[in-house]
Amino acid sequence: MASSPEPERYGALAQALHWLTAVLVLVAFIYGPGGSEQAIYLPSRDADRQLHESLGLCVFILAFVRLAWRAVAKRPDPPKMPAWLGVAAKAGHGALYVLMFALPITAVSGAWLEGHPLTLLGGLQVAPPVEKSHAFGAWLANLHTWLGDAIMWLAGLHALAALYHHFVLKDGVLRSMLPRRLMKS
Template identity: 50%
Template sequence: MSLSGTTNRYGSLAQAFHWLTALLVLIAFLVSEGGPPTRVYSEARASTLLLHESLGFTVFWLLVLRLIWRLFDRVPDAPPMPAWMDVASKVTHWALYALLFAVPATAMLGAWFGGHPVTVYGFGAIGPFFGPWDAGASLADIHGTLGDIILWLAGLHAAAAIFHHVFLRDRVLSQMLPGSLVQRGEMPGRQ
């Protein structure tokens, strides 16, 4: 399979960005317990916080690379669908991109405004550059809410892809699956 996309499929690099981002967001969500800063930044949760912050940092940079790649890569042609579905698809994709930026950004700003450093991959602390201010707790709350929203929106995104596959019988789902799944015939009867 080619790194670049074609008229029918996303390329392997775009697929890798998609699935790796989805996996890392899910893991970051599962390991986060949230709660008041005294619990989040406690010694007992230090390793979980380090993992969560590192995953968020990785998701942020994967998004940057993904958007740069998207500038140069071919996006597959959408199968025929009603205009409202096309608009809903575009709005959902761009909302997911915005959330993939906003969730890590609010986490970093919330930590720094709260007077806490952000530690990534155990290589040392970044910041805090200011604070502690009350805005840190508000940003942390926003971060948690946006984290919930991204999971719900990603679930809706996945449900829509499955709907396209099962009921509309088009290639929306198969164009983002690795080629080996499609080539082995696990996606029969699809365009």
């Protein structure tokens, strides 16, 4: 009881945006189109690619909304922890934000420079507004696949850190990102 006082929590909107982003990133990763460029853009793979691109663009939009909300909403003060852990947490969160922007930007610019339209759910297509520069586009598309792996590794470490806070440090960090009714303090 004494070791686990009621933590301050992120607000409902910040929590909802956080968990929605986590689910969208995971599903986008699972549906990430792999293989050669020809294979990725086969009509038979339209559905998976459309789902992947649509989810990825939602992550992009949510990243803007999150940062805007973060700038105005009150956030919980971090608990007392070793300085290195505080620095690592800040760096990790910063890198996750960077990836939430870098993933869609590399994907969209890569596809357009390769000469492919964006293909979204509902058959919506957005033709390239830029001139084709295939080699650079392919390089960006390849970078995108690496960044896709990177966000999963980083999110995995981030989740482990949250569990470390909860079960080892026994502070309120994980609970601060969970609704009160889900987890009794």
